[in-house]
Amino acid sequence: KRLPRRLRLPVLLAALVLVAGTAASATRIEPGPPRYLTDDRGRALFLHGFNTSGSAKDDPEHLPWITEDAVQREYEETGTNFVRFLIQWQALEPEQGAYDEEYLDAVAERVGWYADRGYHVLLDMHQDLYGRYTSPEEHSGNGAPEWATHTDGFPVARQDMWELVYLEPGTVRAFDNFWNTTGEHPELMESYAAALRHVAERFADEPAVIGYDLMNEPFGGSLQGPAFEAGPLADLYRISIARIREADQDAWLFVEGQAVGVNWGLPSALPHLDDPRDGEPRIVYAPHAYPLPMDLGEPYAGSAKERIDASIEQWSGSVRTTAERLEAPIVLGEFGLDMSGEGATDYVARMLDETDRMAAGRAYWSNDHDGWGPWKDESLAPGPLAETMNRPYPRVVAGHPVEIDFDSEAPALTVRFTEKEGVSGPTELYLPDTVFPDGYDLSVESAGSPAEPDASEWDGELRILSVETASAGPGTEHTVTVTPE
Numbered sequence: 001k002r003l004p005r006r007l008r009l010p011v012l013l014a015a016l017v018l019v020a021g022t023a024a025s026a027t028r029i030e031p032g033p034p035r036y037l038t039d040d041r042g043r044a045l046f047l048h049g050f051n052t053s054g055s056a057k058d059d060p061e062h063l064p065w066i067t068e069d070a071v072q073r074e075y076e077e078t079g080t081n082f083v084r085f086l087i088q089w090q091a092l093e094p095e096q097g098a099y100d101e102e103y104l105d106a107v108a109e110r111v112g113w114y115a116d117r118g119y120h121v122l123l124d125m126h127q128d129l130y131g132r133y134t135s136p137e138e139h140s141g142n143g144a145p146e147w148a149t150h151t152d153g154f155p156v157a158r159q160d161m162w163e164l165v166y167l168e169p170g171t172v173r174a175f176d177n178f179w180n181t182t183g184e185h186p187e188l189m190e191s192y193a194a195a196l197r198h199v200a201e202r203f204a205d206e207p208a209v210i211g212y213d214l215m216n217e218p219f220g221g222s223l224q225g226p227a228f229e230a231g232p233l234a235d236l237y238r239i240s241i242a243r244i245r246e247a248d249q250d251a252w253l254f255v256e257g258q259a260v261g262v263n264w265g266l267p268s269a270l271p272h273l274d275d276p277r278d279g280e281p282r283i284v285y286a287p288h289a290y291p292l293p294m295d296l297g298e299p300y301a302g303s304a305k306e307r308i309d310a311s312i313e314q315w316s317g318s319v320r321t322t323a324e325r326l327e328a329p330i331v332l333g334e335f336g337l338d339m340s341g342e343g344a345t346d347y348v349a350r351m352l353d354e355t356d357r358m359a360a361g362r363a364y365w366s367n368d369h370d371g372w373g374p375w376k377d378e379s380l381a382p383g384p385l386a387e388t389m390n391r392p393y394p395r396v397v398a399g400h401p402v403e404i405d406f407d408s409e410a411p412a413l414t415v416r417f418t419e420k421e422g423v424s425g426p427t428e429l430y431l432p433d434t435v436f437p438d439g440y441d442l443s444v445e446s447a448g449s450p451a452e453p454d455a456s457e458w459d460g461e462l463r464i465l466s467v468e469t470a471s472a473g474p475g476t477e478h479t480v481t482v483t484p485e
């Protein structure tokens, strides 16, 4: 992903031209009351996992490399509870109106591997470069099927840097036809939404499928910034939400702003999206984070580290602004880097701290064998990323979360929450053996005074500590702190 030096300025200028309409002062708001996903007992749900997987883009069956053994190993080495699982429109609907049920069977088999291990699965309708039919062979274009790809004869040239294929005339035209910016293809967005409904029909009764990421890294073609995000992108989301809700009233629906500019930290102009379901809305804001200095090849170290930290601060403020507008919880859908770079594990830990502070979920990009992932090689020997992701975190919190903090120096995991009516069950904490090799010490405070938990239980196999705090009435603040014995 490192940009050749000679390409850095033109790429930056090209991308900034594209996002000119997006630029807006990223007003940082004070951390507001975090919104969060909830489980079937009303507990706040925290998602911690990987994207699975980039390899699906080039796989002839459009499936990720993962095996059931690898899912088991992932839990053993990282304690994750979440997977952003890539699916593709071209595999789902290779011919218009004809869905490939064998593909969905294969997806369901893999969902089962995660379900059997207590994972939450987000099915990500993935695209890069619109699809296979708009990108030269060596670029991993994926997403739209051939029948939905209309380049109108405009060229798509090979590029030294895959991202630049987005700017090719044929790619831009394919997107302009999809968004109906050309006025020539009003049917494509409806077809896309119908495909999402078909997936929802298939998994509506699979409790492990927590929801759907409606489109990966949307690109507006010749329409960029607010005109795109508040225009056809919001329209696609409204149509897709309506179609999915015809099949599934309970899935969480994850929406992204455009990738360009927003991945770097500029605010998204995505508008509030209504959810027609009965009960609380279940829309999730799912941004990606790729700080621009790192996209331009800077390591998270030395003089660049301060600039990257400032970029993360801007990103965090922009994300909060957008999530507040959407009245939605936040799940960071992608963050990642080449783990061979200087400061790589520090960057991952920084993003895990940031999402803890935001009460946000996160999925690292990705679990591939490409130098970015957690495995040293195909033997699934864990590398430095696995060790960094294998970190204490709350899987569920029995109330309204106020603070999630893992202090790696102490070390200590602190979870603070206010008691809420309608919530049942314990707070569940994942405690890796690397931090708690000889057990743990648990302390509980309720309304500021030491308290005894009603119950606590340790599952040594899954390394999960369940803590039942004694009820002291709605609004009471409870603090659970765990330190190594």
Ligand SMILES: CN(C)c1ccc(C(=O)NC[C@H]2N[C@H](CO)[C@@H](O)[C@@H]2O)cc1
Pocket (backbone or CB within 6 Å): 001, 128, 163, 164, 166, 216, 217, 219, 259, 260, 263, 290, 334, 365
């Ligand atoms: C010019 N455009 C539209 C553009 C440029 C760069 C990215 C990108 O790096 N994305 C970050 C990662 N996300 C994808 C998978 O979703 C990975 O392939 C990228 O590394 C996206 C879009």
